Amino acid sequence: MPPTNRKDQHLKSPRLLVFSSLFPHPGQPYAGLFIRERIFRVGKILPLQVIVPVPWFPLQGLIRILKPNYRPRAPRHEVQCGNDVYHPRFLAVPGILRSLDGIMMALGSLPTVMKLQRKSGFELIDAHFAYPDGYAATLLGKWLKLPVTITLRGTEIPQSSSHIRPLMLKALQRARHVFSVSDSLKQHVVSMGIDANKVQVVGNGVDTMRFHRVDQATARRQLGLPEQARVLITVGGLVERKGFHRVIECLPSLLQQFPDLHYLVVGGASGEGDWTKHLQQLAQKLSLEEHVHFLGTLAPGKLKWPLSAADVFVLATRNEGWANVLLEAMACALPVVTTDVGGNAEVVCVEQLGKIVTFGDHAKLEKAIAEALLKVWDSDYIVDYASENSWDNRVEILVARFRALLNEEPGL
Numbered sequence: 001m002p003p004t005n006r007k008d009q010h011l012k013s014p015r016l017l018v019f020s021s022l023f024p025h026p027g028q029p030y031a032g033l034f035i036r037e038r039i040f041r042v043g044k045i046l047p048l049q050v051i052v053p054v055p056w057f058p059l060q061g062l063i064r065i066l067k068p069n070y071r072p073r074a075p076r077h078e079v080q081c082g083n084d085v086y087h088p089r090f091l092a093v094p095g096i097l098r099s100l101d102g103i104m105m106a107l108g109s110l111p112t113v114m115k116l117q118r119k120s121g122f123e124l125i126d127a128h129f130a131y132p133d134g135y136a137a138t139l140l141g142k143w144l145k146l147p148v149t150i151t152l153r154g155t156e157i158p159q160s161s162s163h164i165r166p167l168m169l170k171a172l173q174r175a176r177h178v179f180s181v182s183d184s185l186k187q188h189v190v191s192m193g194i195d196a197n198k199v200q201v202v203g204n205g206v207d208t209m210r211f212h213r214v215d216q217a218t219a220r221r222q223l224g225l226p227e228q229a230r231v232l233i234t235v236g237g238l239v240e241r242k243g244f245h246r247v248i249e250c251l252p253s254l255l256q257q258f259p260d261l262h263y264l265v266v267g268g269a270s271g272e273g274d275w276t277k278h279l280q281q282l283a284q285k286l287s288l289e290e291h292v293h294f295l296g297t298l299a300p301g302k303l304k305w306p307l308s309a310a311d312v313f314v315l316a317t318r319n320e321g322w323a324n325v326l327l328e329a330m331a332c333a334l335p336v337v338t339t340d341v342g343g344n345a346e347v348v349c350v351e352q353l354g355k356i357v358t359f360g361d362h363a364k365l366e367k368a369i370a371e372a373l374l375k376v377w378d379s380d381y382i383v384d385y386a387s388e389n390s391w392d393n394r395v396e397i398l399v400a401r402f403r404a405l406l407n408e409e410p411g412l
Contacts, residue, residue, distance in 0.1 A: 013046055013399075013402075014122075014124040014405070015047045015123050015124075016042070016048035016122060016124055016125075017050075017051060017124070018039050018050045018128075019053075019125055019126065019136070019137045020032065020035050020051075020052060020129070021054070021055075021132070022271075023036060024080075025052065025072075025074040025075065025078065025087065026073075026075065027072025027073045028072045028271070030299075030300075031271065033300060034204050035128055037205070037391060039126075040080075040081050041392075041395045043083055046402060049083070049120070050083060050084065050085040050086065051086050051112060053136070054071075054087045054088070055090060056089040056090065056091060056092065057092060060094070063094070069269045069274065086116070088108050090104045090107065090108025091108065098163075102135030102171070103139065105132050105135075105136035106135075106143075109136065110140065113140055113144070123146065123406055124147050124149065124402060124406060125141050126148075126149050126151075127149065127150045127151070128150075128151045129151070129156075130156045130168045130171050130172055131155075131156075131164050131167055131168040133150075134171040134172070134175065137150065137171075138150075138171050138175055147406075148174065148175050149176060149177045149179060149405065150178050150179070151178075152179065152180040152185045152186070152189060154181070154322070156168060157185070157319060157342070172194050173194070177401065179200055179201075179401075181202070181203050181204055181321045181322035181343060182322045182343025182346050184343050184345075185322075200401065202394055203343070205327070205391030205392070205394040205395075206328055206331050206390060207391060211300075211328040213304070213331075213332045213333040213383065216309060219308040219309035222305055223293070223305070225293075229262050230262070231261075231262045231309055232247065232261070232264065232310060232311070232313075232314050232369065233263070233306055233312075233329075233334075234264070234265060234315055234316075235306075235329070236267045237269070237270030237271075238268055238274060241272060242316075242318075243316030243318060244279050244316075245275070245278070245282055246362070247263060247365075248263065248282050249282075249362065250365060250366040251263060251288055252287075257370060258373060261291060261373075262293060263291060264293050264295055264309070265294045267297055268296055276294070279292075304332055307328070307332035307334060310334055311334070311372075312334060312336075312373055313330075313337070313354075315336065315339070316338070316365055317339055317342075317344070321342050322342070322343040322346070322347065326338065326344065326347045327347060327386050327389050328386075330382050330385060333382055335354040335377045335382060336354035336355075337372050338357070339356070339365075340357065341359050344356065352377075352381050353381075
C-alpha cells in the first residue's frame, strides 16, 4: 500500500485495543520486543491501550520450583512508555487442551476489555498471531461488534499442520484485515484458502537510532576479543529452533581455515525453552571453550557492541516469520548467512547482503560461512539497506490502513 496521502490524513483516526500474549513485562523483559516496537510507534500517532493475556492454572507455582522461568509473573496493570498495559489471566492447563486456549483467552480478557471500552472506548482490535491471540480477538470483536486485524508472525506455519488449523482459519476468516510480516507467510495462508486481497505484507522494521555500527576495535576490546580475529555472532533465544548448535557444529572444520575464529552467542531462555546447558556442553564436547563465548541476554541498547565486534551474522534457524534481528545486524554493517525459511530470503534479498542456504544442509551452511568470512563486503550498502527498512516507513503504512478500515463499510 502506498504511504499516507492527504486524503488519508482527513480520515477519522481509530482508537486501538492491541491484543497480544507475547509482550515484554517485568517477568520477561525481552519477550516480544519487536511487537512492542511496532505498537508503541503506532501509539505515537493513534491512541491505544494494550491487552497482554497471561496463561494461568492453579498449580503452576509448583512447576516454577523446578523451572523458575516457567510462565513468569506479570503485574495486573503497568504503564510502559506512557501506554497502559493490562495482563488479564486466562485458564490454560499446560500440555493439554491447546484447542481451548483461544476461547479461554477471550473469556479471561472479556471483563478487562469491557471495562476499558466503558472507560475510554476503542474502535478496532489489533491482534498479533492468528492463534490463540487472533482467535480470541475475533471472538471479542464479535461480542463487542468491533472490527479486528490480525498480524501473522510465523507461528501459523507449524500450527497449520496441527489440530489448531481449523481454529486458526476461522480467526483469519473473521478478521476484517490481515497483516503478514513476510510474503512467504502470506502465500502460506492464501494456499489454505484465505483471500489474498485481505492479506497485506508489512514487514517488521529496524530502529537505526539504537542499532548502528560502532568502532570494531573498541567493541572487541570490550569483549576481550583479539583485534585481528574472525568473529561470528548469533542473537536470539537459546532454543533448538534458532540453530545455535548448527553453527557450533560447523566450527571445528572452520577453525582449520580460520584458526582465530570466535563465535558470540547472545541470548538466553525464552518461552520456547532453554538450551543454554545443551549448547555449553556441545562446545565442551567439541573442545571449543576458547572459541564460543556465551554473553547471555543483553538489553537492546547494548546489542550494537557485540554486533559491531563481529564480521558475519549467522542464523541457522528452522522457522521464522520475519526475523528482526537480521535487519538489526545489517544496521550494524554485518552481512548475514541464514536459512531459506520463512521470510529470511525476503530480508537477505540480494547477494550484496549475505547468503541464503538450504535448511538442514550442514555442508552448505559451513561453506556459506567460510565464503562470507573471506568476502570483502560493502558495509555502506548493507547499512543503507537497513535504513530503508526503518520503522517509520512501516508505521506510515499501518496507520493508513487502520484509518481506512475505520472509515470503510463492513464487508468491503
